[in-house]
Amino acid sequence: MSPNIPFNKPFIVGRELYYISQAVIEGHLSGDGKFSKLCQNWLETRLNTPKALLTHSCTAALEIAAILCDIKPGDEIIMPSFTFVSTANAFVLRGGVPVFVDIRSDTLNLDENLVSRAITSRTKVIVPVHYAGVPCDMGKLSKIASENGLLIVEDAAQGLLSQYKGKSLGTIGHLGCLSFHETKNIISGEGGAILINDEKLIERAEIIREKGTNREKFFRGDVDKYTWVDIGSSYLPSELIGAFLFAQLENSEKITLARTRSFQLYHELLKPLASTGKIRIPPIDDFPTSNGHIFYIITSSLDERTRLLDHLRKSGINGVFHYVPLHSSPAGQKFGRPNGSLRVTEEISERLIRLPLFYEITSEMIESVVKEIESFYN
Ligand SMILES: *Cc1c(COP(=O)(O)O)cnc(C)c1O
Numbered sequence: 082m083s084p085n086i087p088f089n090k091p092f093i094v095g096r097e098l099y100y101i102s103q104a105v106i107e108g109h110l111s112g113d114g115k116f117s118k119l120c121q122n123w124l125e126t127r128l129n130t131p132k133a134l135l136t137h138s139c140t141a142a143l144e145i146a147a148i149l150c151d152i153k154p155g156d157e158i159i160m161p162s163f164t165f166v167s168t169a170n171a172f173v174l175r176g177g178v179p180v181f182v183d184i185r186s187d188t189l190n191l192d193e194n195l196v197s198r199a200i201t202s203r204t205k206v207i208v209p210v211h212y213a214g215v216p217c218d219m220g221k222l223s224k225i226a227s228e229n230g231l232l233i234v235e236d237a238a239q240g241l242l243s244q245y246k247g248k249s250l251g252t253i254g255h256l257g258c259l260s261f262h263e264t265k266n267i268i269s270g271e272g273g274a275i276l277i278n279d280e281k282l283i284e285r286a287e288i289i290r291e292k293g294t295n296r297e298k299f300f301r302g303d304v305d306k307y308t309w310v311d312i313g314s315s316y317l318p319s320e321l322i323g324a325f326l327f328a329q330l331e332n333s334e335k336i337t338l339a340r341t342r343s344f345q346l347y348h349e350l351l352k353p354l355a356s357t358g359k360i361r362i363p364p365i366d367d368f369p370t371s372n373g374h375i376f377y378i379i380t381s382s383l384d385e386r387t388r389l390l391d392h393l394r395k396s397g398i399n400g401v402f403h404y405v406p407l408h409s410s411p412a413g414q415k416f417g418r419p420n421g422s423l424r425v426t427e428e429i430s431e432r433l434i435r436l437p438l439f440y441e442i443t444s445e446m447i448e449s450v451v452k453e454i455e456s457f458y459n
Contacts, residue, residue, distance in 0.1 A: 084449045085397040091263040091270070092440040094332040100324035112317035116324040123330045124274055128249040130257070132277040134290055135323060139238040139260030141316045142275035143171035146234045146256045148289050148312065149282050150206050152177040159199050160208040160236075161191045162408040162419065163426045168208055168236050169407050169417060179417035180204070181408040186425045187364055188212065189433075193221040199420035200229055209254070210236040213363065214266070214374035216245035219253045226254075234258065237276075241267055242337050243372040255279040261326055266340055266374055267333055269326035272318055289313040336440055341373035343442050350451040351378065359458050376436045378454070383431040390434060392457045398450050400434045 104116055117135050124133035136142045152158070154176030160168055162181035169179040182199050185192045189212045196207060207226055209217035217235075226233045233254030240250030241259055251257025256279070261272030277286045287297040293313030298304045329336065348365050355362045361379035380386040386402065393400050406426045407413035436450055 084446065086399065086437045086442075086446045086450060087439070088399040088401050088435070088437050089264050090439045090441060091268060093328075094336060094440070095328045096331070097325045097328040100328050101321055104320045104324040110320050112319060112323075114320040114323065116320050116327045117318070119327045120323050120330060121274075123327070124259075124276070127330075127333075128252050128276065130249075130252040130276045130278050131280050132283045132286070134275050134277070134286060135318050135326070136273040136275055136290065136316045137318045137322070138167075138262065138271050139236070139258050139273035140167040140171065141314075142258035142260075142273045143167050143234070143236065144174060144314070145275050145286060145289050145316055146258060147171045147175045147177065149256060149277075149286055150232050150234065152205060155203055156205040157201060157203040158206045158208060159191075159196055159204060159420075161210055161212075161426070162406040162413070162423050163189060163212070163404055163430060164210045164236065164407065165238070165404060166407065166410075166412075167238075168210055169413065172206070172208075173412075173416045177205075178203070179407065179413070181406075181413070181417055181419045181423060181426075183421065183423045183425050184212075184429070186429070188215050188217070189429060190215065190217040191222070192425075193218040193225070195421060196222065196225055200225075200231075204229070204231060206232045206234055208234050208236055210238075211240035211243065211250050212375075213377065214239045214241075214243040214250070214372040215363070216240070216243060216250055216370070219245045219248075223253065232256075238262075238273075239265065239372075239374045241265070241372065242333060243374075244370045251276045252278050255282065261329075266336055266372055267326070267329045269318070269322045269329065272322050272326055285311065290316040337372050339440055340438065341371070343438055343447060344373035344376050346444060346447050347376045347436060347438075347451065350448065351454070354455060354458060357458075360454075373438070376438050377433050378436065379429065380432045380434065386432055386434060389454070389457050393450070393453055396449075396453045398437065398453055400436055402430075402434055404430055406430050 152175035235257040237251035238260035257276035299307035
């Protein structure tokens with residue numbers, strides 16, 4: 082019998098439905114009500130940042146970030162090509178040009194040693210993407226940014242509750258963007274947040290998120306009129322999202338622990354196969370500062386990956402692959418450009434498989450996934 086193990090499964094851990102009904106009963110369903118504020122306070126306190134604003138997605142948070150960075154047509158933004166489209170799209174919407182730099186073959190993160198040579202007089206921002214919740218080398222990247230007068234926007238969509246040298250991911254650059262999409266660790270279906278770590282950017286961030294109005298200042302009583310003052314859009318989520326999310330945040334330690342335990346079990350069970358050199362698995366040195374967001378294996382070729390995914394699917398196991406490198410995608414070719422060779426990006430994107438990993442995955446499920454991988458290789 083096939084086990085039928087999905088790749089991902091949304092879940093409830095605590096008071097999600099109770100808080101949603103409370104929001105309805107209290108009669109405040111638009112944004113920035115009690116639960117949204119509770120989430121924002123939680124993020125500010127737990128992650129240690131002066132300002133967190135909920136958004137309806139990480140994509141929205143990245144778009145706010147691009148406006149805050151004052152991206153003008155032709156400005157260049159250094160980022161990996163091995164990432165989700167929103168990392169680039171947010172800047173392209175402002176006329177920016179993504180400059181794609183290769184990743185490191187160990188962490189699959191932006192290779193900090195290749196960043197300096199990609200800088201030109203048009204470069205404005207570096208976007209480190211913390212792949213799988215594993216931190217980029219923020220020490221080196223921050224140094225490069227400050228020496229060249231660049232801003233750092235962290236794409237921490239996968240990085241909630243991971244740390245780099247004691248600092249939470251998303252709080253190290255000028256701005257950080259989080260995702261609560263149902264495939265991430267902490268979820269609200271769709272959802273995100275922008276962390277404004279540079280206090281000079283807070284007031285404008287509030288305006289951009291509120292359709293370009295000074296509504297937030299008006300509510301605080303700082304101004305007596307509420308009016309249109311800047312560009313912006315509607316980037317805030319409904320209270321229903323905030324209510325669901327707050328229940329998840331209350332249980333964030335439990336969720337992260339379950340996730341890192343599953344990661345560690347995969348690691349332990351696949352180690353013997355990895356030591357034969359047939360597959361590669363993630364380095365585990367980053368624990369306990371990482372959040373167990375993704376467990377991947379790297380096969381030796383595209384053809385082998387296709388056959389393994391097929392083998393797993395026939396056994397009821399849904400593995401997935403990503404990303405189609407942005408520099409080779411139709412829009413990436415039109416709007417961006419590669420800097421130097423992207424050999425590691427190209428190799429990894431053809432050979433990586435993400436294994437099923439979600440809050441409620443059991444040890445038995447992980448054992449069956451590993452058994453099927455082993456049977457494929459034997
Ligand atoms: C998931 C993800 C996003 C987009 O998040 P949404 O909340 O779905 O908009 C952006 N960047 C990375 C690296 C992601 O993994």
